[in-house]
Amino acid sequence: MTRFYHPDRIDYDMVMSSGHDGRRLWSTAGVEVVDPSTVLVEGGGPMDGDAFRAYAASVAPRLRDFAERLSGVESDAGSTAGRYQSYQQVRGIIRDAEGMMLAEVRADGSVTVLGELDPSLRRQFIGMINGWLPMTIREVDRYSYENALASLIKARRVVDSMLREVIGIAAGGPEPLPWDRVAEAAGTTPAALTSWFSSPDELINS
Structure with a gap:
């Protein structure tokens, strides 16, 4: 059965600390409301799995910009290591209108869709x-x-x-x-x- 997705907002998360058991603890540092005109379906309607995954991957450049603004990394060649490290400290969470997590996006463009195998x-x-x-x-x-x-x-x-x-x-x-x-x-x-x-x-x- 085809699953459909309707993104409503994107949470930009940052690693705030690491838990005692080794897990990362994330905190939302910014929220972006999804403009229906930016999604891949006319009028911002529900997307099938392939369309949603493509949309989620399109968030990665904005996530990289967000990471660089937070870390203060300049765009010169000498900051490559710092830029990479900053990318590991942020993620994007795409949610629906009820706040349910639909997908996790990383700055490298990798996408994990909730309920689907990578x-x-x-x-x-x-x-x-x-x-x-x-x-x-x-x-x-x-x-x-x-x-x-x-x-x-x-x-x-x-x-x-x-x-x-x-x-x-x-x-x-x-x-x-x-x-x-x-x-x-x-x-x-x-x-x-x-x-x-x-x-x-x-x-x-x-």
Whole structure:
């Protein structure tokens, strides 16, 4: 079933501090009301998934401008590192008229649509299943254990990325599940899941 989106405002968030558990704490530093004439549907009506994702990505240049104004970064070549760091400290949240989060936008143009898998992760996951992962058995049969191990670790990281994505959708989507039910479905405890979910560089159960 096709999902439709009707953006009403964009919140420009900044990282204010980091929580004790490693999570970033964000605070809204600016709000922009969406002008219906700026959306990709005549009259500013609801958009399908592809149109909404394209609209969300179009917010990125404004988000970069916002980051540079807040950080005071100049546009000369010597400020590249500072500019990049400032980009990591801001995000855009697109909301509907009721305040429901529809998408998160980053200054690099990446878009996370609430309730949908990231397209690049979807492609990577499908490519893993249909492509290089089945070759792992062949590598073992050829005694290429180093290649097989590298493929398995790569696969595990892709699966963990998919797991983190689905957990985020399940717990924070339009019809969120309680955290204890998400943990039960993941075969772990709420505390263990929280610890893993807030440490993106670690493999689950590692």
